[in-house]
Amino acid sequence: xxxxxxxxxxxxxxxxxxxxxxxxxxxxxxxxxxxxxxxxxxxxxxxxxxxxxxxxxxxxxxxxxxxxxxxxxxxxxxxxxxxxxxxxxxxxxxxxxxxxxxxxxxxxxxxxxxxxxxxxxxxxxxxxxxxxxxxxxxxxxxxxxxxxxxxxxxxxxxxxxxxxxxxxxxxxxxxxxxxxxxxxxxxxxxxxxxxxxxxxxxxxxxxxxxxxxxxxxxxxxxxxxxxxxxxxxxxxxxxxxxxxxxxxxxxxxxxxxxxxxxxxxxxxxxxxxxxxxxxxxxxxxxxxxxxxxxxxxxxxxxxxxxxxxxxxxxxxxxxxxxxxxxxxxxxxxxxxxxxxxxxxxxxxxxxxx
Amino acid sequence: xxxxxxxxxxxxxxxxxxxxxxxxxxxxxxxxxxxxxxxxxxxxxxxxxxxxxxxxxxxxxxxxxxxxxxxxxxxxxxxxxxxxxxxxxxxxxxxxxxxxxxxxxxxxxxxxxxxxxxxxxxxxxxxxxxxxxxxxxxxxxxxxxxxxxxxxxxxxxxxxxxxxxxxxxxxxxxxxxxxxxxxxxxxxxxxxxxxxxxxxxxxxxxxxxxxxxxxxxxxxxxxxxxxxxxxxxxxxxxxxxxxxxxxxxxxxxxxxxxxxxxxxxxxxxxxxxxxxxxxxxxxxxxxxxxxxxxxxxxxxxxxxxxxxxxxxxxxxxxxxxxxxxxxxxxxxxxxxxxxxxxxxxxxxxxxxx
Numbered sequence: 293x294x295x296x297x298x299x300x301x302x303x304x305x306x307x308x309x310x311x312x313x314x315x316x317x318x319x320x321x322x323x324x325x326x327x328x329x330x331x332x333x334x335x336x337x338x339x340x341x342x343x344x345x346x347x348x349x350x351x352x353x354x355x356x357x358x359x360x361x362x363x364x365x366x367x368x369x370x371x372x373x374x375x376x377x378x379x380x381x382x383x384x385x386x387x388x389x390x391x392x393x394x395x396x397x398x399x400x401x402x403x404x405x406x407x408x409x410x411x412x413x414x415x416x417x418x419x420x421x422x423x424x425x426x427x428x429x430x431x432x433x434x435x436x437x438x439x440x441x442x443x444x445x446x447x448x449x450x451x452x453x454x455x456x457x458x459x460x461x462x463x464x465x466x467x468x469x470x471x472x473x474x475x476x477x478x479x480x481x482x483x484x485x486x487x488x489x490x491x492x493x494x495x496x497x498x499x500x501x502x503x504x505x506x507x508x509x510x511x512x513x514x515x516x517x518x519x520x521x522x523x524x525x526x527x528x529x530x531x532x533x534x535x536x537x538x539x540x541x542x543x544x545x546x547x548x549x550x551x552x553x554x555x556x557x558x559x560x561x562x563x564x565x566x567x568x569x570x571x572x573x574x575x576x577x578x579x580x581x582x583x584x585x586x587x588x589x590x591x592x593x594x595x596x597x598x599x600x601x602x603x604x605x606x607x608x609x610x611x612x613x614x615x616x617x618x619x620x621x622x623x624x625x626x627x628x629x630x631x632x633x634x635x636x637x638x639x640x641x642x643x644x645x
Numbered sequence: 646x647x648x649x650x651x652x653x654x655x656x657x658x659x660x661x662x663x664x665x666x667x668x669x670x671x672x673x674x675x676x677x678x679x680x681x682x683x684x685x686x687x688x689x690x691x692x693x694x695x696x697x698x699x700x701x702x703x704x705x706x707x708x709x710x711x712x713x714x715x716x717x718x719x720x721x722x723x724x725x726x727x728x729x730x731x732x733x734x735x736x737x738x739x740x741x742x743x744x745x746x747x748x749x750x751x752x753x754x755x756x757x758x759x760x761x762x763x764x765x766x767x768x769x770x771x772x773x774x775x776x777x778x779x780x781x782x783x784x785x786x787x788x789x790x791x792x793x794x795x796x797x798x799x800x801x802x803x804x805x806x807x808x809x810x811x812x813x814x815x816x817x818x819x820x821x822x823x824x825x826x827x828x829x830x831x832x833x834x835x836x837x838x839x840x841x842x843x844x845x846x847x848x849x850x851x852x853x854x855x856x857x858x859x860x861x862x863x864x865x866x867x868x869x870x871x872x873x874x875x876x877x878x879x880x881x882x883x884x885x886x887x888x889x890x891x892x893x894x895x896x897x898x899x900x901x902x903x904x905x906x907x908x909x910x911x912x913x914x915x916x917x918x919x920x921x922x923x924x925x926x927x928x929x930x931x932x933x934x935x936x937x938x939x940x941x942x943x944x945x946x947x948x949x950x951x952x953x954x955x956x957x958x959x960x961x962x963x964x965x966x967x968x969x970x971x972x973x974x975x976x977x978x979x980x981x982x983x984x985x986x987x988x989x990x991x992x993x994x995x996x997x998x
Binding site: 456458460478479481482483495496499500501502503504508511512513517521534535536537538540542543544545549551553562579580582584585586587597598599600601602603605608610612 | 811813831832835849853854855856861865870874891893895896897898902904906915932933938939951952953954955956958961963965
């Protein structure tokens, strides 16, 4: 143990004397851009390497002025942390070189989330599963993260048995292209023009809702709904948790809302739920009021509102939770994973000293 | 009995020789307009009297060219049917004169829906509770109607125990003013202009979702959620039915969607559910696909899609249902109630002859 710890201590010392070497792959996308913004206001000393696909490579990042490097330059460096804001297939393809060149990989893709050796982490919920010995960490699906942020404190206090969820997911959940497609449709409508056929979403999204997020798989369940079930079970360590969900795309630009009805083993009251939530700095709870996606956009918090107990059933609670899915649902959660690992390094080092 | 039947027979005869005298109060609103359209394509011989509020009175109906009469002219006539597409308070205020001047009142407002003497009717679901002796009939809340259309056939086959529902309700659910408010906000956004403060909805609706439909009442439950619970219990004659719901306004123009997870006493399968739904002419079921609000707009059907059985729980079924809330959720349902009463009159008369 001492040897490993000494190594970490050495790394820490390096990070004090040398800035942390941070790489972001997929830096020009929405999540990549938010991550850059988070580092720009962070207390850490760092140097950033920004990698982007062919289209963006060579262009300047509007936030830092730095040029995006093509992906094949990645192997030329060595990194303390590499953040992945890319598609699953690319994460899988890059895995070997990532593990070779980067001490830690914080992966926003779904590629390895369910792998038994990969911690799937929301720091406020299960930060304890992070360890300095696990180089690859996955950040969960955005809708899952938002739901778990609200459910985990209740689960710890009252024992979660069953979740029924319906989501209100924004266009930017499908990236810049999703956002642009909605915006273009709305402009066309406003100008009385014909809308082009949708390319990103399966149907027009302007003035519509589409009850499908991701591909429809076995049993008619969408990939997003399947993620919600499997990732929630892993994060909450509840292998038999029942999760019933309908994931729906709505014509919002940013932030995902979720209407949740949860069923618990122990009885609870609204004040007891408020107490369970109270301790969590990542939550903003309004028992009577609520936040909307427009209000949650740009906030790192998960906003819980419309808290109700229906049918006089003391084993249930219903509420509406909304959060910026690019921040807490992706970049901010990934950034928090990085912070948590840095804290572990420091603790580890102090323990030795 | 004979005397009553003879009276109905006389009424029927009148309706053969004389056109049915139909009044619509609130004729210039969205639901009123759709009702006029439905009569225009109906096989019945009728004469229409259109009543509207001060703003519209004296203007010509764009569909029929007829002038809207002010409400205080209503008492000058006698009517076979009066349709109410007005607010609760006005329905209550007009009740005495309506019962005096109209043989039947088909009421779209919520004012008397829960009254024990008032049939609350979705003809395909509980048409059997209609009787020629009940002059006042209420048409249910739009979201309730759409949910019940999908749930009732399942309930008859498998015994409904619990419903968890989250709605995606369009701007026109709040009438022409709601529709105009959303449209104005979208135009402003497209032209890069500041949006005015919302007047109809509690927050801006463009690019937003608002988890509140109606006023928030006791226990933090909204009036729409309360209607869903109480009206569903009455229509399905299940006084202990558990209904958990979150009603949400979304920036669509027309048609309400509902994500439903239902729990049943008896086990069921997706094919068994399809069979139960199969017989209902008011439903369009797609087991694998789905319809969106844009597709359901203008249709009198309830479109059921995304049919799933989650967590290997044979006692549950999840699906997404969407329907035009102005048609099946209001005007078409009211029209069907009228048709059903006319059919009863005819049957009653034939029984005597």
